[in-house]
Amino acid sequence: MHELxxxxxxxxxxxxxxxxxxxxxxxxxxxxxQAYLVSQLETLGTELATRCLIDDPDRVSITGWYELIEAIELHEGEPITGVTLAIANEADRAFEKGQVHYPYMLLGLYSDEPFAFSCADSAAMIGQALDEEGPAWAGYDEDIEVFLECEGLSAINTALVHHKERHFFRDDAPEHAPARYVEYVLACWWRALLFHRAVEKICAQKPLPHNVPVLAGMVDMKPEAVAVHGFVEGARPAVRDENEGPQMAEMLPSSMITRREVAEVKEPPTGVDLRRRVAESAEVEQPAKKSLMARIFGRG
Known part of the structure; x- marks a missing residue:
């Protein structure tokens, strides 16, 4: 029996x-x-677990990135200082056997007007994304059309859409979870890992202008994992034309600036500590959350 x-x-x-x-x-x-998930999938040894390990991060990529770089450079409005990026499935997807499900991408580009991306660290951006009321930048995305695609996720995504044991009911207080349910949870995290590693790689290989950070997540797709990529420590001042006047933010009185406190993100556990941390974690009451669509993009 698998430990999970x-x-x-x-x-x-x-x-x-x-x-x-x-x-x-x-x-x-x-x-x-990734190292932890690989060990768990190898131990599980099911067909889907093997499928996951075949779909390693090197097989997943983001296309359209050059167009995104160009759009940021040529934007004539307030400088772009933050980007949100997410994958999602079509809401009306069909469940016929043999139907392939390609996740699509959602993109949002923002200036410092709704939220000071240029001064925020990763913890602040993630804190905003997970805020129950939605992030400060919700509804303030710039009107810029860029189309990105995430290639290489269709196989695992289709397998998860059609998976027969996506839910586990514990009404009878079972002593263990079905192996197929554990398989589903691990595969969902592997899909998230593949997406995030693809974003991480493209940000490292082709950084966005002025080191604009990318807040990546998943919309109505388990496990709704969020991470910041391309982040550079310290302030990333928005570059403006030297002939332009001061930014509006500098002219606002301090009473109009609202700051939210964001909980500090603790240092991550090491791979060695992962199992121990899981075993020792106490029960945490989870409040009802809005869709990640609302939290990241302020829509839905």
């Missing part, structure tokens, strides 16, 4: 495990998360 079948026997156990995984993504520790 016992861990997931209770909702509290599964929630604790997911919390540790989210912490790895929030802290940018994708390498450790």
């Amino acid at each position: 079948q016992t861990q997931f026997a209770t909702q509290e156990g599964e929630d604790a495990w997911n919390a540790v995984m989210h912490e790895h993504f929030h802290s940018g520790q994708l390498g450790e998360a």
